[in-house]
Amino acid sequence: MPELPEVETVRRRLLACLPGLLLREVVVNDWTVSAQTGAELNAYLAGRRVTGLRRRGKYLLVDMGRPAEEAGPASGGPAAGRPAAAHDGPSVAVVHLRMTGQLVFRPGPGERPARFVWEFAPAAALHFQDVRRFGRLWALAPEDETAFFEARAMGPEPFGAEFTPGYLRRALEGRRAPLKSFLVDQRRVAGIGNIYADEALFRARLHPLRAAGSVGPREALRLHAAVLETLQAGIDHEGSSIESFIDPAGRRGSFQEILNVYQRTGQPCRVCGTPVERVVVGGRGTHYCPRCQPRRGGMAAGSRSRRGAVTPPRTARPADWEALDR
Ligand SMILES: [Zn+2]
Incomplete structure (x- = not known):
C-alpha cells in the first residue's frame, strides 16, 4: 500500500x-x-x-x-x-x-x-x-x-513543525495499543503504514507489541528520530515497489532493496543475524528482530501469551547500527 x-x-x-x-x-x-x-x-x-x-x-x-x-x-x-x-x-x-x-x-x-x-x-x-x-x-x-x-481526524505531518519529540511523547502517554497499531493510526501521525511502521520500530529498537504508553522519554526520542529517518530513506529511494507501486512515469522505487525487517520473515537480521520473526498485530503482518527489538517494558494486552519466553535483551553494538544502510 x-x-x-x-x-x-x-x-x-x-x-x-x-x-x-x-x-x-x-x-x-x-x-x-x-x-x-x-x-x-x-x-x-x-x-x-x-x-x-x-x-x-x-x-x-x-x-x-x-x-x-x-x-x-x-x-x-x-x-x-x-x-x-x-x-x-x-x-x-x-x-x-x-x-x-x-x-x-x-x-x-x-x-x-x-x-x-x-x-x-x-x-x-x-x-x-x-x-x-x-x-x-x-x-x-x-x-x-x-x-x-x-x-478524517488526521494527525500531524511527520515532517511538519507539529510533529516534535514532545508531541510524540504526549501522544504515546497512557495508550495501551501496541506500538505497531499506534504508528499506523493516522490520527496519531499521518502517512505511516505497514512497511514504514515495521522499519521505524526496527530502527528505534522497539518491539512492535510494546504498549505505546510504556515507552520512556529516551525511547520516544529514538522512535521520533527513527520515524523521520525511515520515511526520509523511503523518499530518497523513491518509495518501495513491493506490491504494485510505480511512479507516474512507470518507474519502480528501490526502498524494498534495503528493508531491514518488512517481509523478511526467517531471513537473518542485517544487524545481529537472528532470524526475523512475524506476528499479526491488529490484523497486520508485523516483522521484527527478536534480539534487536527485545520484549521489555510493558507489552500490549494479550501479547505475552503468544510466546512463553521473554527474549533476553541484547543491545546491538552501536557500530552495527551506525552501519545501517539509509
Ligand atoms: Zn537483530
Missing part, C-alpha cells in the same frame, strides 16, 4: 509534468472511484489549469486554478454538465491511492483499464489504474479542505 514516501514520490514526479496543463475533462470509467458524479467532478475540475501539487499524509492534492478563459464556456463539453457559474473559484482534487492505486502520466491511451482519466489539452492524460479498486477521488473548493481532513 502506498504510504507517505510513495505518495511523496508521485507528487514530486507529477510536479514535473502537470502544473500549467489545462484539464479538458475528467472521464470516470468506474463510478465507485468517487462519491461525486462525473458531472460534479467536472464542475470543479474541468476547464482549469493545474497550479500545484501537495500531499497530506497519504493523500495527494492537486490544486486547480479558476476556470481558464481559453477553455471556453462549455469546457469539458456540454455532456460533462458543467453548471454555469458553479465553483468559479479555484478548486482542489484529492486522490487516495489506497492499496493498489497508480497514477500514470502518458501522452496517449493507457495500457490497462483506468478507473478515471484526466484528459489534458494539448494531448496528455493522467490515468488512474487500481486493480483492487479501493482508491478514491474527491473534488472540493479550497475552503472545504480543512473540514475534509478534520472529518
Whole structure:
C-alpha cells in the first residue's frame, strides 16, 4: 500500500509534468472511484489549469486554478454538465491511492483499464489504474479542505513543525495499543503504514507489541528520530515497489532493496543475524528482530501469551547500527 514516501514520490514526479496543463475533462470509467458524479467532478475540475501539487499524509492534492478563459464556456463539453457559474473559484482534487492505486502520466491511451482519466489539452492524460479498486477521488473548493481532513481526524505531518519529540511523547502517554497499531493510526501521525511502521520500530529498537504508553522519554526520542529517518530513506529511494507501486512515469522505487525487517520473515537480521520473526498485530503482518527489538517494558494486552519466553535483551553494538544502510 502506498504510504507517505510513495505518495511523496508521485507528487514530486507529477510536479514535473502537470502544473500549467489545462484539464479538458475528467472521464470516470468506474463510478465507485468517487462519491461525486462525473458531472460534479467536472464542475470543479474541468476547464482549469493545474497550479500545484501537495500531499497530506497519504493523500495527494492537486490544486486547480479558476476556470481558464481559453477553455471556453462549455469546457469539458456540454455532456460533462458543467453548471454555469458553479465553483468559479479555484478548486482542489484529492486522490487516495489506497492499496493498489497508480497514477500514470502518458501522452496517449493507457495500457490497462483506468478507473478515471484526466484528459489534458494539448494531448496528455493522467490515468488512474487500481486493480483492487479501493482508491478514491474527491473534488472540493479550497475552503472545504480543512473540514475534509478534520472529518478524517488526521494527525500531524511527520515532517511538519507539529510533529516534535514532545508531541510524540504526549501522544504515546497512557495508550495501551501496541506500538505497531499506534504508528499506523493516522490520527496519531499521518502517512505511516505497514512497511514504514515495521522499519521505524526496527530502527528505534522497539518491539512492535510494546504498549505505546510504556515507552520512556529516551525511547520516544529514538522512535521520533527513527520515524523521520525511515520515511526520509523511503523518499530518497523513491518509495518501495513491493506490491504494485510505480511512479507516474512507470518507474519502480528501490526502498524494498534495503528493508531491514518488512517481509523478511526467517531471513537473518542485517544487524545481529537472528532470524526475523512475524506476528499479526491488529490484523497486520508485523516483522521484527527478536534480539534487536527485545520484549521489555510493558507489552500490549494479550501479547505475552503468544510466546512463553521473554527474549533476553541484547543491545546491538552501536557500530552495527551506525552501519545501517539509509
Ligand atoms: Zn537483530
